[in-house]
Amino acid sequence: MEAEWQITGVTGMLGGAWAESLESQGKKVQQVGRDLFDLERPNADFLKRSSPTFFAHCAANTAVDACEDSPELAFRMNTAAVEVLGRALDPRRTTFVFISSTGIYGKANPSDPYSEYDEVRPTTVYHESKWRAEQWIRRHYANHLILRTGWLFGGRKEHRKNFVWKRIQESQGKTHLFGDPSQRGNPTYIPSLISTAERMISEGMRGTFNLVGDSSVTRLEYVAEIMRSAGQGVQVRAGDSSMFQRRAPVSPNESASNHKLKLSGLVFDSDWKKQMQNYIRTLQVEGT
Numbered sequence: 001m002e003a004e005w006q007i008t009g010v011t012g013m014l015g016g017a018w019a020e021s022l023e024s025q026g027k028k029v030q031q032v033g034r035d036l037f038d039l040e041r042p043n044a045d046f047l048k049r050s051s052p053t054f055f056a057h058c059a060a061n062t063a064v065d066a067c068e069d070s071p072e073l074a075f076r077m078n079t080a081a082v083e084v085l086g087r088a089l090d091p092r093r094t095t096f097v098f099i100s101s102t103g104i105y106g107k108a109n110p111s112d113p114y115s116e117y118d119e120v121r122p123t124t125v126y127h128e129s130k131w132r133a134e135q136w137i138r139r140h141y142a143n144h145l146i147l148r149t150g151w152l153f154g155g156r157k158e159h160r161k162n163f164v165w166k167r168i169q170e171s172q173g174k175t176h177l178f179g180d181p182s183q184r185g186n187p188t189y190i191p192s193l194i195s196t197a198e199r200m201i202s203e204g205m206r207g208t209f210n211l212v213g214d215s216s217v218t219r220l221e222y223v224a225e226i227m228r229s230a231g232q233g234v235q236v237r238a239g240d241s242s243m244f245q246r247r248a249p250v251s252p253n254e255s256a257s258n259h260k261l262k263l264s265g266l267v268f269d270s271d272w273k274k275q276m277q278n279y280i281r282t283l284q285v286e287g288t
């Protein structure tokens, strides 16, 4: 039986959870790993033998700082690879779901959450590569769903991008940590993102949408909540900007509102503090 879904990035936080969620609903899913589609050498021959109803592209070069050092590689993996997929897929049969980032909006607005109608001005190579991929899809692949998200949590401990687990590890044996009070974003629980995306797809929604948790918070507040949920009595203090220098000039405001989602009458299930508590409990039950 042909797979209804194909998903890339299945060893990552989002792609892995999405494949699991669909399989648990009895859907036929093909997990597209590096062996089938390598972003560094994009070749979509594997698509000659299949034509899914949905193609969710969750794989990416997510090393935001490293992308600054190797822009050519970043554009090949995050833009050119998307174009290769888009040319090989058939928009009459397949909805192309592309995961983008709310970090693409840039710095025009210092603190208010961005809506989909705001201008996009990426400040890093990584975000520029995502923005170029979005533009290609909008221009050349009508049957698309582009989801701009950010600050994902809910992965396994071993996931390289698991910010929550990294902070818990970092806090071991410490009385306090520092958080960045100048960086804003929306903590977004992966299972909520997946269930909302699935509802959007089943309701036939197509186009470009922000898809994030409902609360915009600072990194300081985010880390403080992680520590509170972990129950380790670790204090989180505001650090000064010199403590959070990065190679990539990430916009200090990555926060967004699900403006178009709300207009369409859907809500993002997002009590992120409760979701964080439950998520950290599952990590703690697993042990170290």
Ligand SMILES: NC(=O)c1ccc[n+]([C@@H]2O[C@H](COP(=O)([O-])OP(=O)(O)OC[C@H]3O[C@@H](n4cnc5c(N)ncnc54)[C@H](OP(=O)(O)O)[C@@H]3O)[C@@H](O)[C@H]2O)c1
Pocket: 008, 009, 010, 011, 012, 013, 014, 015, 033, 034, 037, 038, 039, 040, 057, 058, 059, 060, 061, 062, 077, 099, 100, 101, 102, 149, 150, 151, 152, 153, 159, 160, 161
């Ligand atoms: N995490 C966030 O907060 C966040 C925020 C905004 C947008 N996003 C976007 O959401 C999507 C999912 O993110 P995530 O957090 O799940 O990322 P992740 O955990 O870093 O996973 C990235 C995935 O991409 C795969 N990948 C990397 N290089 C590859 C290559 N050369 N060929 C094929 N696959 C390759 C990885 O495979 P390997 O395990 O083999 O390396 C992994 O499966 C990405 O498009 C990301 O840009 C994430």
